[in-house]
Amino acid sequence: MRLAHDDALDTSHGAILYLEDVSVSFDGFRALNRLNLDISVGELRCIIGPNGAGKTTMMDVITGKTRPTAGSAWFGQRHDLATMSEHQIARAGIGRKFQRPTVFESHTVFENLELALKTDKRVRAALFARLDGEQRDRIDAVLRQIRLDDQAWRPAGLLSHGQKQWLEIGMLLIQEPALILLDEPVAGMSDFETERTAELLDELRGKHSIMVVEHDMGFVAHIARQDKVTVLHEGSVLAEGRMDEVQADERVIEVYLGR
């Protein structure tokens, strides 16, 4: 299997993301407490856990929004995430979808994807940028993939909630990231939209390394299949294993599933 960014990332040890003893404190509150986690190349990993378990803080650490108070976070073996800014991490190949869909509402769907294209993203390049045929084809392909090809010229602000979520996923895909972080991708979606999202994730399985944070147990059970699921609790890993193993774990039932 050949994944984007392999060479620049150096994933020769098999893992694309390592979090080692990561702690984050906010005014004495420990959002993350010596968290250890690693994700293999091409893996689809679901992260579950009750509110306040530190799921979003973990994503913030990985994407450069929050600096770890202690511990280290590595993307491949070359990128020390604790020293990089948000845009550097994005350029290195980590894409993030927020919990609430965040797209450029006054731009059309097409323009949203155009801005996200994997290309030179500095001021001068943006000033003189023109789309070439290859980039147009790439945008068209992603539009079909996220099932928004008939919405290309509508302002993104007019899309339904589910369509905005897909557009945001499309904006990640078009950057060809090696690792995709999805924060509650089906929150607020209708059953039909949830099903389509699961199909979309299935298409991405194996092509990218993916980390999904999700509350919806049915959805997690559906997409995790035989892949590992990690349960977070109070800022560290409580359990890790296949979905059925995790669901059978006494401690997990106590803190999360049983309630």
Added chain:
Amino acid sequence: MTHPTQALFSRPARYLLVALVVVAALLPLLHLVFPPGHTLHISGYTLALVGKFMCYALAALALDLVWGYTGILSLGHALFFALGAYAHGMYLMRAIGRDGVYGSALPDFMVFLDWQELPWFWAFTDSFWYCMVLVVLVPGVLAFVFGYFAFRSRIKGVYFSIITQALAYACMLLFFRNDTGFGGNNGFTDFRRILGHDITAPGTRAVMFLVTLALLVGALCLCRWLVASRLGRVLQGVRDAEPRLMFIGYDPLWFKLFVWTLSAVLCGIAGALYVPQVGIINPSEMSPANSIEMVIWVAVGGRGTLIGAILGAFTVNGLKSWFTAAFPDLWLFALGMLFILVTLFMPKGMLGLRLPRRRASPTALREKQALEEAA
């Protein structure tokens, strides 16, 4: 698929623009060709007034770039305007030569303060072109340095606005001092000539008017090109969803800094065009009220449209000219009322009243209307 924004202006906008520019360019000719008293004569007063409005329109255009498109509300743009005006004013003061009240080579205010020689920062200001470089550099460098630290520290929204206002206010206090070397509260005035020509002569006025018109149209085309480029769409991304922009690999710092500095430079050029036509520049031009008035021009015309900024500058200043003559005490109340009414009932300004744009497809428009009705 082709991108819908190919031409700089849509066809009707282009015709309207050309028509307006032709009419505006005729004004100085009517001033020169027909003698005073003739029906077609345009007075020097009218010419200077329209010229002044065009300078304001250029400043409004600059503000729209940062506020309307990038979402950065500046309450200190009058500072950049005044700095451009002062930079040009230094040349105009030097060009008075020994024709001042005291017959000295030094500007009158320096003689009055009993200074024996020019301060070091007045060096080379007898050169028109050196001062033109200052017009661009002084507001540009100040904006760049200020912007770098503010944007790097991720100061945003109302905090940024307040700091810009504090900066403008601090500079105003600085310029009010006689020791600062810019004429204290009287500022610069009594200009005699520009590049060897009598500054009040009809021909000189006509040329200054045409130069202002040309720069205004040039700046409009530049801004239009800028906002239609991918960079323009990134700027709107800063306004609408800055975190999203960072997480797809853009560093907002440099985009903000670019547009902020460009805006300050355009504003400085507007000030430089203003000072010879109005004949005076003093620190009260930097007052917070002036910066706020600029914001109102843009809001009234319609922000994020460029044309709206120009329209707003002309409308509000036209009203102001009439109001301050008819009811001088009521102007500030009227201005405040105008701002409240526009904010409440015309959030998109005067341009929000026009017909929907052609670019949106009929289905998109129907959906939009349905959404607005539902809201």
